[in-house]
Amino acid sequence: MSIEPQSDEALIASIQKKDVVALERFYDRHRVLAYALALRMLSNPSDAEDVVQEAFLSVWRAANTFRSERSTPRSWLLSIVHHRSIDKVRSRQSRPKAVELEEGMMIPDGADVWREVAANLTSDDVRTALDTLPLAQRETIELAYFKGYTHIQIAQVMEVPLGTVKGRMRIGLHRLKSALEGSQTGLVIE
Amino acid sequence: MTHDDDMAAAYVLDALGPQELEEFEAHLAGCKQCQTEVVELRQVVDILPLAVERVEPSAALRARILEAAAHDSGEAPQLGLILGEKPGLVAPPRQRSRLPAAILATAAAVLIAVLGIRDLELQNAQTPQQSLQAQVTAALAGGARVNLIGGTSTDPRATASLIQAPHRAYLVVRGLHPSSASTVYQVWYVRGTTVKSAGVFRYSGGPKIVPLPPTAGAGATAVTMEPGPRGSKLPTGPKLLLGTVHA
Numbered sequence: 001m002s003i004e005p006q007s008d009e010a011l012i013a014s015i016q017k018k019d020v021v022a023l024e025r026f027y028d029r030h031r032v033l034a035y036a037l038a039l040r041m042l043s044n045p046s047d048a049e050d051v052v053q054e055a056f057l058s059v060w061r062a063a064n065t066f067r068s069e070r071s072t073p074r075s076w077l078l079s080i081v082h083h084r085s086i087d088k089v090r091s092r093q094s095r096p097k098a099v100e101l102e103e104g105m106m107i108p109d110g111a112d113v114w115r116e117v118a119a120n121l122t123s124d125d126v127r128t129a130l131d132t133l134p135l136a137q138r139e140t141i142e143l144a145y146f147k148g149y150t151h152i153q154i155a156q157v158m159e160v161p162l163g164t165v166k167g168r169m170r171i172g173l174h175r176l177k178s179a180l181e182g183s184q185t186g187l188v189i190e
Numbered sequence: 191m192t193h194d195d196d197m198a199a200a201y202v203l204d205a206l207g208p209q210e211l212e213e214f215e216a217h218l219a220g221c222k223q224c225q226t227e228v229v230e231l232r233q234v235v236d237i238l239p240l241a242v243e244r245v246e247p248s249a250a251l252r253a254r255i256l257e258a259a260a261h262d263s264g265e266a267p268q269l270g271l272i273l274g275e276k277p278g279l280v281a282p283p284r285q286r287s288r289l290p291a292a293i294l295a296t297a298a299a300v301l302i303a304v305l306g307i308r309d310l311e312l313q314n315a316q317t318p319q320q321s322l323q324a325q326v327t328a329a330l331a332g333g334a335r336v337n338l339i340g341g342t343s344t345d346p347r348a349t350a351s352l353i354q355a356p357h358r359a360y361l362v363v364r365g366l367h368p369s370s371a372s373t374v375y376q377v378w379y380v381r382g383t384t385v386k387s388a389g390v391f392r393y394s395g396g397p398k399i400v401p402l403p404p405t406a407g408a409g410a411t412a413v414t415m416e417p418g419p420r421g422s423k424l425p426t427g428p429k430l431l432l433g434t435v436h437a
Contacts, residue, residue, distance in 0.1 A: 166196035
């Protein structure tokens with residue numbers, strides 16, 4: 001008889017019941033991506049490990065706040081890693097911390113066909129899709145997401161008006177979505 | 191704030207300052223158009239981490255997280271969930287310890303989390319290792335101190351935990367390379383400038399519990415590979431595991 005939970009959702013359900021073995025399996029499944037994201041954002045292994053530790057413990061402590069209709073467990077974990085990393089980046093800059101978006105954030109429910117696309121995406125798919133963006137859009141998105149810059153900081157760094165930065169973000173993300181959808185033949189996204 | 195088509199993208203990228211964030215979230219609550227945009231763009235942002243080159247964290251991180259979870263105050267791991275749902279992990283009820291379930295729960299969780307031991311036969315010991323597992327479980331239930339001992343750069347995959355019971359200590363190791371016929375691993379207690387052998391053991395894989403004498407004021411412990419079968423009087427091989435001992 002297998003006792004291995006088959007899905008991340010099953011692991012989260014077990015973590016909600018304080019099953020430390022489930023946390024162990026969830027960690028083993030996602031540690032590499034979580035750490036890679038934190039390291040990319042922080043460029044410091046010690047800080048990155050601190051963030052990953054905080055993120056998994058947040059999952060452990062707040063698993064009952066996870067809403068499967070809003071995100072996947074992996075996305076939830078990575079969003080926590082991202083927010084914690086941004087906090088560290090911005091605290092280095094002696095700036096106010098980002099709001100803890102994963103807690104109490106207003107995320108409207110919506111159609112989730114995309115989840116099927118996302119579940120089939122590979123790292124190469126995402127890198128390839130990013131490469132299809134015009135350089136300015138790609139750099140804008142990367143400075144915001146991977147470096148924790150605010151749009152105002154990006155405008156200063158890239159020496160362009162704030163409206164240009166915001167437009168690059170919106171258009172870039174929409175183009176990225178189209179490119180990713182295109183990488184997943186057979187799936188139509190409405 | 192007035193509606194701005196571009197704010198949702200900045201929002202999902204976490205690129206808003208604190209005041210803008212507050213204002214946008216107030217606007218978002220009542221703006222269906224922005225809500226739709228946020229949902230759509232957040233799905234794209236959620237896959238951005240996939241673009242990052244994969245990097246493995248240190249082996250010690252795993253132990254730190256699981257130990258912290260197991261010790262999390264107010265969120266004590268439950269024995270029934272950890273053990274009761276795992277066939278083969280629990281002795282029949284009549285053979286269980288008289289220790290309170292909550293204490294055993296925490297002890298078992300610590301064993302599983304910190305030490306990486308899953309094949310617990312808590313009260314039905316048959317082999318020397320199972321007997322040691324029962325001893326360690328009892329020690330943890332009694333509040334024994336656990337020190338994490340990390341692998342050095344020579345053997346970064348190795349990890350260990352030193353459990354300090356009143357009259358005995360236990361080193362639970364995992365991740366070392368299997369010892370050869372001519373070598374043993376040797377545990378050292380370091381007290382000031384004095385290094386004293388605490389024992390030798392062979393290792394063939396998986397988690398292994400090594401019974402040790404009390405740490406007796408040692409400030410650090412280390413594991414080296416030494417010539418078998420009795421080891422050395424002083425360390426001669428490179429340090430493979432090294433960590434501070436907190437009394």
